Each structure stands twice: as structure tokens, then as C-alpha cells.
Amino acid sequence: MEERVSSQKASVIIPVWNGRRFLQNCLDALLAQEGVDFEVIVVDNASSDGSASLVAEKFPAVRLIRNKRNLGFAGGCNTGLKVAQGNILVLLNQDTIVRPNWLRVLSNALHDHKIGVVGCKIFYPDGKTIQHAGAWIEWPLGLARHYGQGEQDTGAWDTPRAVEYVTGAAMAFRRDVLERVGFLDEGFWPGYFEDIDFCFRAREAGYEVWYIPDATLVHEETTSSPNQQFISQSYQRGRLRFLLKHMPPARFLSQFVPAERSYQPPAIRGYESRVLRRAYLEATSRAAAILRRRWQADQGTTYEVIAALQHLYHLAWAEDWKKTQESLVATTTTPVASGQLASDVPAEMAPTPYLQEFEFQSKTPVVGPLIARFRSLWYNVAARWAMRYLIQQQESVNQALVQRLMELTDETALLAQEIAILSLQVCESVGKD
Secondary structure (H helix, E strand, C coil), X not given: CCCCCXXXXXXXXXXXXXXXXXXXXHHHHHHCCCCCEEXXXXXXXXXXXXXXXXXXXXXXXXXXXXXXXXXXXXXXXXXXXXXXXXXXXXXXXXXXXXXXXXXXXXXXXXXCCCEEEEEEEXXXXXXXXXXXXXXXXXXXXXXXXXXXXXXXXXXXXXXXXXXXXXCCCEEEEEHHHHHXXXXXXXXXXXXXXXXXXXXXXXHHXXXXXXXXXXXXXXXXXXXXXXXXXXXXXXXXXXXXXXXXXXXXXXXXXXXXXHHXXXXXXXXXXXXXXXXXXXXXXXXXXXXXXXXXXXXXXXXXXXXXXXXXXXXHHHHHHHHHHHHXXXXXXXXXXXXXXXXXXXXXXXXXXXXCCCCCCCCCCCCCCCCHHHHHHHHHHHHHHHCHHHHHHHHHHHHHHHHHHHHHHHHHHHHHHXXXXXXXHHHHHHXXXXXXX
8 A cells, every 4th residue: 555645744764874873863853843744764774783773762753664785875765765755855864963944944945846956055063164055066077076165154155046966965855856857876886976866867857956055954974984995986986877877978988088087197196096996897887788778879889988998997007006116116215214124124024034244254274263353343344334224225125025015916816806896797787688
């Protein structure tokens, strides 16, 4: 039996993954909202920190759905959207604290039927610094940008206006928009760019996306994963998927690819080489299906896009290797610090055997030991200090080379893993076709 949809009701959907430490404050502030009839739906994405138990025990008025596995932000939101009873549908992050009248302001803004999606003025945890005042895409790279980010709230962003997109951290839309546009794209798992994709699809369908500054809240941001590399990986793979969906193939080839070549060196030197390589690999495996479905691209165009992604992948490898060579040269040409001995290096990093200083000997009868001692004394005066310095340098070089060999071993293992992933995804894609 289908649940009854109320045109006067709002449904607030919170996808949760290991967010127990935020949920008390988040739900307390949300349930205190006035002036709107609303329900709260928490979708737990198989949390391991007791998030679902906290909601069940302390917030009986909240509808709790427990997913058996982590469906990501889009999957969690879609689960809630499928059972929501309201006509106003609101997505909200677990690490937010909404301010009074937030929900009423959003609901009122959607009374204008030319507006399909609305977003909020969002602050960092200090409550004064703006995190989001609407957003736009920096073309042709597809980088996500927020208006006002990092600025103090001085009133400069207090005017409602149409924007390219608003963040899914707090985003509202009507049911007719969902019915026309469709659910969030779960291909953006685990997160990033699915909200942008939704807003762009809404605009293509003829709706406007608006920033509403009177709807305010505080957002912790990226708390579902403290791993910066994981966050970066999610961002880059989402960026490429978004570009394949929303940038026509001809523009992708003529504008994005050249811009990406310039983007790569500083990104890789910011330690995103693995992240970018994996993102290119995944985009390569998904490109054909996206291009056919989204752009009805022919085989030749599809081949060009895939070849361009492969080219970017190889450039990323070359840039990473260049960075490594420069780092190695810098290491091997840097003198050992005064007073630093090889014995100061941790044992697990030190190469063996160590270089040894020469011991003087003499086979001359009777006076041989005296000759050896004289040679040793002369060596101590004339050359020992220099030889010891050279030994220290050589051992430092050896240690750097051993470390780099260990890194190359890791890189080789990673490459094998990437090839295996790509092969599996290609097989899956062929199977679906």
C-alpha cells in the first residue's frame, strides 16, 4: 500500500554513516522547528558506531530505516525519498545544526513553482564564517566552488538569487521536481557531485535553483570520513563522472583535456597522483555507458574520449615519476647534517652492510706494527675527517635509495591493483551491454 503524500507536509531525510556524535544536536535542533508540518527520516547506512541505536532510543518520533550496507550519500537519500510522505523534500547532512525558522523559510521559497531546488546560507562551526552561499562550477575543469566560502558574514550574501547549484548538505525541492528529474545518481558513490548533478538536471528540466540566505545552519563538513585521501578520491571520481554527464563530448575533448593537462602537475605535487590515476581509470571504464546514455555518442566519439582519459592517466604516471626523480636528486645531493651519523637512522630504514673505514696493516718484520700505526696517525691528520664525511653521505644516499625502492614496490602493487580493477569494470560494462 502506498503511503499518502501530503501537499502541506515536509519530509527531512538525513543519511547517516557513523555520525553518532553529531546526531543528538542535529535532531534536537531539527525537531525544534516550528511553523511547518514535517516528518524526519533517518537512513542509517550500516553504521558501526551505534548511530541507529541512538536514534531508536532517544528519538522515537523519528522514522528510522536501517540499510544493510553503506549505500553512500545518494543511496541513503534515495532510500528516504522513496518512503517520504511530504510534498517538500529536504536532504540534510548528519553533522549540521539548523537554526530557527530554517525549514519554514525553505518551504515558503518553494511556493514559487518556477523554483525547483533551494539551498541555504551555511556556516562553519564558529557560526560566523561562511561555508556556502550558493555555488558554481569552474569550467572547464569541473571544480566545485562556493560563493562566500571563508568570508566573515557581513551581509554581503544576504540577497536571494538563482545559482548553478546548491550543496546537498542542506537542499530542498518539491515532489514534482523529483518525479520529473529522478532520484540522485548513485553512481557518485560514496559522495560528492551527486547534489550538483541533481541541480543541473533540474535546471535542464526548466526549474531554477535558488540560494535562500534566510535559511541558515552550521555544518561541520566531511565528518563521515576523516581520511583525506578517501575524500580526495571521492571528489575526483565524482568530478570526472559529472563532466562526462554534463559536458558535451566535443567540449570535453577540446576544452577539458587541455585544461586537465595543466591541472595535473600542481595536483600531483600536492600528493594526488594516485587519486587522479584511479579516477581516470574508473572514468575510462564508465565513459562508454555514460556517453551513449547521455549524449547518444557514436563509436568514434566514444573512442576519442576513452583515449583522452587513458592519455591523462599516462601523463599522471609520468608527472608522478618526474616528481619522484626530483625528490630523489634533492635527497642524494643534500649533505648529511653536521654531526649526523648513519647510526642515527632507525634500524629498519638503514641499509646493510655499512661502509667501513680502511684499517692500515703492514707485513714488514719487526717494524711493521710501527709503520701501520704511523700510517694510521697520518691518515687521521690528513684524510679521516673527509673520508668519514663521504661515508656518511654515501650511507644517506643508500638509505634514500632503499626507501625509494620500497616506494616503487608499493607503486607496482598499486598498478597491478588498478589494472585488475579496470579489467573487472570493463567486464562488468560489457556484461551490462
